Amino acid sequence: MINVLYLDDESHNLTAFRAAFRRDFQVHVTTEPTEAVRIIREQPIEVIISDQKMPSLSGVEFFELIMPDFPDPIRMLLTGHADIDAVIDAINKGQIYKYISKPWNEAELKALVTEASALFHQRKAMAQEGQQLLSKMDEARLLARRIQTISESGNPLAQDATQEVSNLAKRIDRLLQT
């Protein structure tokens, strides 16, 4: 189940959201930004949806606030009316994935959350792959070093062969470095 966090100062919206999506996602809701931060810390939140217009701080401000600590969850902004300034802000500062206007279309929102979740996982997977690739490269680099050392301190008789080995090792190194 996808873990979704929804932050809105209007509790009826929270109820409606939970009722709409509890069957499909693991829904977390709150009216308080601090509570929201606690939930992100404790739960494996994949998608965060925030209302833009809240009395204490705006949705963009909230996203800006949590970005340094929790860059991974996909962020979506929900707002009551099209406010071009908010959209610009959202894109520039909050690195928002999607912008949704109220009243939401349930199917659409559901699809968006699913997409976001997929993106989250894709990113996570890619990150892991990258990590693996890096460790493999490190290993290759080590091997190439060893070949190089051996070839440089080797028997002069086998000079041609070692020369070749050395060239290979250099090529491996060059490849890894790119």
Added chain:
Amino acid sequence: MAVFRMIFLVCMLGLSGLSLMAQQYVGKRLESLSAEVSPEMMAIEELAASASWEPRTEIVPNLGISNDVKWLRLKLDPRTENGLLIEVQNSGIDELTCFMVCDGEVIASYQRGVFSDTPIESTIGTYPSFPIPLVECGEMQAVFRLKSAKPLLIPMRIAGPREVLRAAHERDVLFAAYFGVILVMLLYNLFLFASVGDRSYLEYSIYILMVGGTQLVLNGYGPFFGVDEYPWLNIRLIQFFGVFSGLTTIVFAQNFLRLSRFVPWLHKLLNFYFALYLVAFVLAIFGQLVWSYNVINFCALAIFFFIPGAIITMRQGYAPAKYFLLAFSVFIAAVMVFVLKDTGLIPYNAWTFFALPLGSAFEVILLSLALASRINQLKREGAKAKEEQLRISQINEKMVREQNSVLEERVKNRTVDLEEINQTMQGTLHELQSAQQQLIQSEKLASIGQLTAGIAHELNNPINFVSSSAQSLRRDFEDLNAVVEAIKTLPADHPELSKRVADVHALLGQLDIDFTQQEIEELLNGIEDGANRTSEIVRGLRIFSRMDGDNFIQADINELMNSTLVVLRSNLRSQAQVRAELAENLPEISCQPGRLNQVFMNIITNAAQATEATGLSLEEREVLVITSMHETIGQTWIEVRIRDNGIGMDEAVKLQIFDPFFTTKQVGEGTGLGLSIVMGILRDHNAEVDVQSEAGQGTEFIIRFPL
């Protein structure tokens, strides 16, 4: 003039027939004492016999004016002259004593003169006369002792009593005629004065009176009026008359010739004579009669100034001066004759003697004519002046008429110009009004636009959860339906009931129906709340947007305030804590609700924005709206206070907030019309506005609506 010439000729002819004309004076027979003799020390006889007598050479001896006693001796022929009278034709001698000496013996003495109290019956006429005694004498002399403060002219003759009497009668008649003329002129001028009221007639009357009086006294007629009863006055009478006739002459001349206007320097010079006459008068009072007489004589020369004065005046076109000149020329000529006769340069006779009264009479008559001419001249001048005035006033009237028409023309042109300007102004005013209307409209639209965003959000929230909840509710009911269907398929007496019940329970657990039931409750609450809120917003909007027309209707201020707050809620929520303390049971007031909403919205929005600028946290920023009702004697009002703890205003800003286009906001953020529109609306409601503000402390708007 012919008439006067004829009168003059008749007079001349009349005079020629008089015995006076043939009189012989004995001046050449007279002897006076030489200077070295002291006659007072001697007896008359001794004096008469003295060898110090010197013969006189004049026909009429002139002994001059002095306080000294003068002596004269006349040798008489006892054979032919006894029984006759010695007549001294000078009635002005103060002391005159005649001693008749017969052969060295005084046989008779007579006292005459102004100072003597000789009874008037013992004299013939006004001249002193002395009878020559009818005695036998070898040698007869008459010795005269004379003393007078007046000129001692001695026209002496010897004549029989009948002749003296006749001459006296003739003289009396002539003087009576003269006084008659004077009297007639006096009465005539007094009458004219009484009827015309011109002051110059009175002056002239006094002048005539004085001239006549002087002649009267001078010719010895004073005693006829009883002045000899008052010796003190009697001896000064000549001087007094001299002073007053001189004064009146000068005054008359000054006024008649209008010297102050025509010959100012002469006028001033003549004024100087007043002082001299005063001196003469004072001298006379103190008995200095000789000096007084001399001063008066000197003053009399003033009449010579009249001639150039009259000529200058005449040259300046003053016609009456002609008569004056003529009159005074005649008079001066007469005076000249009179004086010359006294000095012996011309013969002393009745002609020369009567020259003065005659000249005086003509002068008086001529002056009277002059006066009439003057009055006529004045009348003419008056008429001319009036005519001139009339002419000027006619010219003025004409000018006024012309100017009036010019002015009318101008006014007409101006009016046309003004009408044009007025029309242009009206057009401009119209444009301005429509511009203002547009500005107000755009301000309204701006605030509506501002509101729309907030309201959209405000509406979207409930719509969002209502629509979302409805879908969720449908699903929840589907779950419930599944359970209900499962229960429905249960036959009442099914043997496997317990197993089926277990299935139902499993389903209940699987579908988490407990949670669903609770959720249904919450969703229904949400829907209900959403519906309420939506309708509240819609109602608020409807109340708020009653901007349709400016009709005054009865409305509740609290309701208006609430609707404003609802509409503003979403905007305000992120700006400040807005609290409302609204008094219960406020009476409705007659107002334009739509426009009042605009007022409240403006002020509350400003208040919230002012708190935002303070840097306080949202919880600390406050806007408080209070409505209340107040009552004092004869006055009831509803008070609306909108108070914030924002940045406040300094005095300079406070003074301008209601000015159109004044704004503290950045260019493009505010029109600067909000509060000026507010002011206009409140003025239409007769509401008072009081703004209390202090920089850094906050602002409070107090609006009082009279009931």
